[in-house]
Amino acid sequence: MKIFSTLLLLFFGLSSFAQIASLRGQLQHADGEAVLYANIALYHAADSTLFKVETSDENGHFIFNEVLPGNYYLVATYVGSADLNKSDISLQEALETDLGVLTFSAAAIELAEATVTASRALVEIKPDRTVFNVEGTINSAGSDALSLLRKAPGVTVDNNDNINVLGRSGVLLYVDGKRLPLSGEDLSNYLQNLTADQIDRIDIITNPGAKYEAEGNAGIIDIHLKKDKNLGANGSVNGTYSKGRYARQNIGASGNFRNRILNAFASAGLNSGTGFHNMEFLSYQNGLILNESNTSSHRSENYDYRLGTDFFVAQKHTLGFIVGVRNGASTRPGVNRIEISDQNTPTLIDSILVAENESTGNRAQQTFNLNYRFDNGKGRSVNVDADYGRYRNENELYQPNYYYDASGENILTEIVNNFDTPSDIDIYTLKIDYEEDLLGGKLGIGTKLSRVYSDNTFLVYDVWNEVPTQNDTLSNRFEYEENVYAGYINYARPLGEKWNFSAGLRVEQTDATGDLQAFLPELQEPPVVLNYRNWFPSAGLTWQVAQLHSLSLNYGRRINRPDYDVLNPFNSQLSQLSYRKGNPFLRPEIVNNLELGYTLAYRYNFKLAYSRTTDQITRLIGPDENDPRASFITWENLASQTIVSLNVSAPIEITKGWNAYFNINASYLDNQADYGNGAVVDLQAFTYNLFSQQTFDLPAGFKGEISGYYSGPGIWGGVFKYNANWSLDLGLQRKFLADRLNARLSVNDIFYESGWDGVSEFNGLVSYGSGRWDSRRVSLSLGYNFGNQNVKSLKRKTGLEAEAGRVGGGN
Numbered sequence: 001m002k003i004f005s006t007l008l009l010l011f012f013g014l015s016s017f018a019q020i021a022s023l024r025g026q027l028q029h030a031d032g033e034a035v036l037y038a039n040i041a042l043y044h045a046a047d048s049t050l051f052k053v054e055t056s057d058e059n060g061h062f063i064f065n066e067v068l069p070g071n072y073y074l075v076a077t078y079v080g081s082a083d084l085n086k087s088d089i090s091l092q093e094a095l096e097t098d099l100g101v102l103t104f105s106a107a108a109i110e111l112a113e114a115t116v117t118a119s120r121a122l123v124e125i126k127p128d129r130t131v132f133n134v135e136g137t138i139n140s141a142g143s144d145a146l147s148l149l150r151k152a153p154g155v156t157v158d159n160n161d162n163i164n165v166l167g168r169s170g171v172l173l174y175v176d177g178k179r180l181p182l183s184g185e186d187l188s189n190y191l192q193n194l195t196a197d198q199i200d201r202i203d204i205i206t207n208p209g210a211k212y213e214a215e216g217n218a219g220i221i222d223i224h225l226k227k228d229k230n231l232g233a234n235g236s237v238n239g240t241y242s243k244g245r246y247a248r249q250n251i252g253a254s255g256n257f258r259n260r261i262l263n264a265f266a267s268a269g270l271n272s273g274t275g276f277h278n279m280e281f282l283s284y285q286n287g288l289i290l291n292e293s294n295t296s297s298h299r300s301e302n303y304d305y306r307l308g309t310d311f312f313v314a315q316k317h318t319l320g321f322i323v324g325v326r327n328g329a330s331t332r333p334g335v336n337r338i339e340i341s342d343q344n345t346p347t348l349i350d351s352i353l354v355a356e357n358e359s360t361g362n363r364a365q366q367t368f369n370l371n372y373r374f375d376n377g378k379g380r381s382v383n384v385d386a387d388y389g390r391y392r393n394e395n396e397l398y399q400p401n402y403y404y405d406a407s408g409e410n411i412l413t414e415i416v417n418n419f420d421t422p423s424d425i426d427i428y429t430l431k432i433d434y435e436e437d438l439l440g441g442k443l444g445i446g447t448k449l450s451r452v453y454s455d456n457t458f459l460v461y462d463v464w465n466e467v468p469t470q471n472d473t474l475s476n477r478f479e480y481e482e483n484v485y486a487g488y489i490n491y492a493r494p495l496g497e498k499w500n501f502s503a504g505l506r507v508e509q510t511d512a513t514g515d516l517q518a519f520l521p522e523l524q525e526p527p528v529v530l531n532y533r534n535w536f537p538s539a540g541l542t543w544q545v546a547q548l549h550s551l552s553l554n555y556g557r558r559i560n561r562p563d564y565d566v567l568n569p570f571n572s573q574l575s576q577l578s579y580r581k582g583n584p585f586l587r588p589e590i591v592n593n594l595e596l597g598y599t600l601a602y603r604y605n606f607k608l609a610y611s612r613t614t615d616q617i618t619r620l621i622g623p624d625e626n627d628p629r630a631s632f633i634t635w636e637n638l639a640s641q642t643i644v645s646l647n648v649s650a651p652i653e654i655t656k657g658w659n660a661y662f663n664i665n666a667s668y669l670d671n672q673a674d675y676g677n678g679a680v681v682d683l684q685a686f687t688y689n690l691f692s693q694q695t696f697d698l699p700a701g702f703k704g705e706i707s708g709y710y711s712g713p714g715i716w717g718g719v720f721k722y723n724a725n726w727s728l729d730l731g732l733q734r735k736f737l738a739d740r741l742n743a744r745l746s747v748n749d750i751f752y753e754s755g756w757d758g759v760s761e762f763n764g765l766v767s768y769g770s771g772r773w774d775s776r777r778v779s780l781s782l783g784y785n786f787g788n789q790n791v792k793s794l795k796r797k798t799g800l801e802a803e804a805g806r807v808g809g810g811n
Contacts, residue, residue, distance in 0.1 A: 248273025441493020
């Protein structure tokens with residue numbers, strides 16, 4: 001409480017630094033309906049120069065916060081309505097002026113005669129986040145969420161589908177503002193089965209404030225699914241057929257009904273398809289050479305649906321719920337082959353191990369959300385979210401291991417195993433946020449309580465003459481329970497005409513227990529109990545140096561707790577000689593992030609970031625202690641990781657009808673650790689990533705797109721040094737039937753260069769690896785919108801679009 005009191009006194013004291021004004025109001029149509037996403041421009045009365053542009057929210061409210069005292073006039077524009085003009089606006093020092101309700105009158109034009117051209121930019125840079133608009137790219141057709149993240153600014157995805165932002169690992173994934181409690185292979189599967197047709201935009205928040213939970217060293221990626229907000233009854237259907245080595249297809253539909261009382265919405269989707277992932281490793285360890293190849297395919301079928309309703313129970317009160325269901329089944333046949341030879345006689349093969357794997361999985365996910373929101377329209381709001389998530393995963397693996405002689409024809413040894421590894425996860429959260437306009441700024445206070453319970457069973461069976469017998473030495477059950485209690489306070493306000501300041505403090509108490517239950521008493525170990533409290537300060541400062549130049553400085557401290565799947569020490573095998581195991585003794589990692597941003601002409605953005613992490617959780621490849629032929633992947637804490645990065649984002653209109661977007665990310669990484677007995681990590685690397693998208697207006701209403709990336713060499717995990725890779729995509733789009741039907745054709749990874757290759761050196765093991773998957777594909781996507789396309793609810797930008805973009809407005 002002393003810290004909270006000190007922060008409040010500090011925030012209140014800041015009011016003496018600036019005497020500025022603010023202006024607010026609400027836009028309505030003549031029938032009383034709120035005007036959504038209108039553009040409002042504020043002009044100086046003296047010389048008619050534009051001061052700032054804002055957009056109205058879903059309730060028609062708008063606010064101008066950083067206004068100098070003086071005389072102004074206002075112009076609001078919206079498609080289908082005559083411009084609304086409000087003059088004689090006089091703003092006084094340290095006072096807020098409320099214009100009340102401003103009413104549009106209908107424009108004297110017929111909508112059928114009006115042509116509205118509207119599109120969101122591919123990337124929008126906002127004060128606290130970067131927005132990647134999926135609908136802004138034609139080449140998203142046939143893609144999934146994981147593929148889209150590879151194209152997002154500042155984001156990279158490594159060979160194990162781990163996601164990094166600005167060179168930093170430990171990013172937290174959200175869907176529609178709710179944390180996605182999946183990791184590892186479960187997260188990868190989810191993202192690969194989430195089609196691009198379901199996604200509206202992706203928010204990338206590299207340095208979240210105190211309002212957000214402190215988990216995630218690299219920040220937050222929030223995937224927003226499509227949700228129609230048009231008035232009346234509306235809907236859409238879409239379908240995609242994609243062909244690479246194998247075919248994939250998906251079909252989906254969504255609809256909503258919205259009026260003054262409620263907004264009901266629903267969506268459903270079905271997707272199926274086959275893919276593959278091939279990997280090769282050449283490893284040197286303990287005087288042996290192991291030449292390993294993994295060929296695997298996966299067939300999946302998934303369906304999902306979401307439904308929800310927001311009830312506008314009163315003018316200031318909204319009550320809503322959302323239910324989401326996602327179920328799927330998959331099969332993953334694969335072959336792991338390892339040729340074993342002596343380093344002194346590398347051409348003479350001693351033996352060959354072949355593991356013919358057959359894996360099946362079923363996933364059932366249900367999420368439930370209950371929301372209450374109060375907003376008085378004058379800066380005071382309360383938001384309450386109660387969530388429950390239920391995740392049930394079933395996995396079975398049949399794995400016969402055959403050891404052959406050098407000819408590959410005679411079986412020397414046969415070891416057959418079955419693995420049954422179900423996983424149940426239950427997550428409960430309660431979150432309360434309160435915001436209040438205070439002393440010319442915004443005060444936020446909130447709390448969050450969360451509970452995660454994970455029950456993981458790992459059963460290993462030895463199969464002899466087709467009869468399975470449970471191996472109690474290798475089998476276990478791992479229960480993980482985590483409770484986090486959090487509270488925060490945050491304050492933001494202008495400091496004069498050109499300065500803006502924000503600061504916050506978040507505290508989180510974590511109580512966690514990992515209990516490994518062995519089937520044999522002599523193997524039983526005591527539970528791992530974690531109890532710790534962490535404080536997470538954050539602060540931000542922006543300076544409008546001149547009309548076309550602005551600077552920002554942000555600091556944040558964050559935490560990354562080890563996931564339940566990396567804590568479980570059981571072995572997950574590709575074969576007897578190649579496996580993965582968790583580490584129950586991992587410590588949470590703590591990171592301090594500092595970012596300096598510069599924006600030129602409201603379009604070109606530069607960000608310099610420094611990050612230092614202690615106890616960095618990283619993925620390592622090492623030799624097995626007991627079997628000189630075997631190697632495994634595990635997780636350890638690095639002593640430290642330091643990253644310095646630079647990101648440049650630039651949209652450029654080359655000519656009329658030719659628009660380009662460039663994103664450049666470069667980073668320097670330094671990994672340090674010493675595990676004793678010569679197991680040392682001392683790696684430095686400079687890496688860079690370039691992404692560009694070129695969009696062209698073509699004859700006959702067609703639109704073309706060329707996009708691609710080039711990723712320079714760098715480091716994945718703790719010790720894997722990868723080489724450069726790149727990809728080039730082509731796309732073509734045409735709209736029909738008054739823009740209701742949208743057809744897209746795309747070709748991805750034309751030259752098939754997006755695979756990976758590199759080398760890992762750690763603790764006496766040197767391993768060269770490479771991988772390829774079905775990234776080269778041709779996709780055709782069709783989407784049709786239907787229903788009451790009411791002009792009053794269309795999210796369109798008018799001639800002020802450029803001005804709104806200058807100040808971070810827009811959708």
